[in-house]
Amino acid sequence: MILIKEKLSSQGYRMTKPRQAIFANLDHEPQSVAEISDRLKKQKIKIDKVTIYRTLTQFVKLGIVEETQFKDKISVYELADQEHHHHVICDNCGKIEDICLDEKILVAAAKKNSSFKIKSHHLEFFGLCKKCC
Amino acid sequence: MILIKEKLSSQGYRMTKPRQAIFANLDHEPQSVAEISDRLKKQKIKIDKVTIYRTLTQFVKLGIVEETQFKDKISVYELADQEHHHHVICDNCGKIEDICLDEKILVAAAKKNSSFKIKSHHLEFFGLCKKCC
DNA sequence: TTAGATGCAAAAGATTTGCATTATG
DNA sequence: CATAATGCAAATCTTTTGCATCTAA
Numbered sequence: 001m002i003l004i005k006e007k008l009s010s011q012g013y014r015m016t017k018p019r020q021a022i023f024a025n026l027d028h029e030p031q032s033v034a035e036i037s038d039r040l041k042k043q044k045i046k047i048d049k050v051t052i053y054r055t056l057t058q059f060v061k062l063g064i065v066e067e068t069q070f071k072d073k074i075s076v077y078e079l080a081d082q083e084h085h086h087h088v089i090c091d092n093c094g095k096i097e098d099i100c101l102d103e104k105i106l107v108a109a110a111k112k113n114s115s116f117k118i119k120s121h122h123l124e125f126f127g128l129c130k131k132c133c
Numbered sequence: 134m135i136l137i138k139e140k141l142s143s144q145g146y147r148m149t150k151p152r153q154a155i156f157a158n159l160d161h162e163p164q165s166v167a168e169i170s171d172r173l174k175k176q177k178i179k180i181d182k183v184t185i186y187r188t189l190t191q192f193v194k195l196g197i198v199e200e201t202q203f204k205d206k207i208s209v210y211e212l213a214d215q216e217h218h219h220h221v222i223c224d225n226c227g228k229i230e231d232i233c234l235d236e237k238i239l240v241a242a243a244k245k246n247s248s249f250k251i252k253s254h255h256l257e258f259f260g261l262c263k264k265c266c
Numbered sequence: 267t268t269a270g271a272t273g274c275a276a277a278a279g280a281t282t283t284g285c286a287t288t289a290t291g
Numbered sequence: 292c293a294t295a296a297t298g299c300a301a302a303t304c305t306t307t308t309g310c311a312t313c314t315a316a
Binding site: 069070073075086088090091097099100101102103105106107109110113114115116117118119120121122123124125126127128129130133 | 202203206208219221223224230232233234235236238239240242243246247248249250251252253254255256257258259260261262263266
Binding site: 009014015016032033034049050053054073074075 | 304305306307308314315316
């Protein structure tokens with residue numbers, strides 16, 4: 001709690017009810033704006049989707065939230081993790097699971113093989129979850 | 134040429150002028166529908182964007198084309214390659230470069246660590262290209 | 267008080283769908 | 292000739308923008 005408030009105010013931003021509610025509904029599981037919006041609705045908290053978009057964009061900038069893009073063309077957001085991890089997405093039901101892997105060697109190889117100055121990467125796995133197998 | 138025609142007809146589909154033109158403008162570099170459309174326009178070939186979308190979707194199904202999603206929310210398409218490869222995307226200008234890496238070990242680790250039946254994966258690197266460095 | 271934040275309406279942009287028409291096999 | 296493919300218009304869906312109003316600091 002104090003964390004975000006500090007991060008916000010240190011950049012001249014404000015802590016507001018909507019931001020607090022949105023933050024409270026973030027998770028270490030990735031969620032879409034629609035999902036977050038639904039969660040808030042269920043809690044009888046009325047926040048415009050636009051506000052959710054703007055808040056998440058800001059949280060991403062502040063390093064509070066991490067954004068990922070999957071094939072279905074919608075963005076998903078999750079609490080930024082201290083530890084870098086990856087996702088496994090079910091081809092059938094869309095369920096997303098986190099997975100931890102040590103890809104140091106691969107990143108090093110990429111840096112060596114590419115003419116680009118590589119700064120980050122995304123690694124996602126696809127398959128079938130237990131239920132859909 | 135004969136390749137796609139066979140793949141198409143084997144599934145009851147037809148080889149048409151638009152499909153041939155679209156195929157001829159595909160590349161091993163990923164391109165968006167807008168880019169493909171522009172290329173065709175320059176060649177004075179008039180094909181509706183809708184047709185490009187439908188054709189690409191079909192080519193993907195037939196394994197002729199590979200679709201990738203980047204953060205800017207648009208899909209890019211490239212000729213499906215015999216050899217599995219990855220992309221390096223410039224954070225500044227969006228330039229995309231292909232890169233080959235051997236990630237067998239990593240995939241094996243993912244299969245071991247996950248409860249999912251993993252079938253495929255996506256690996257993309259981000260950074261700055263030579264020009265933007 | 268005063269700049270930042272919100273909500274509503276509307277715009278924007280990519281992709282999809284419906285349907286009448288055309289053209290391939 | 293039967294059916295798949297195309298083009299056009301319009302719909303969808305996610306995300307963004309403009310602007311008047313509100314509110315935290």
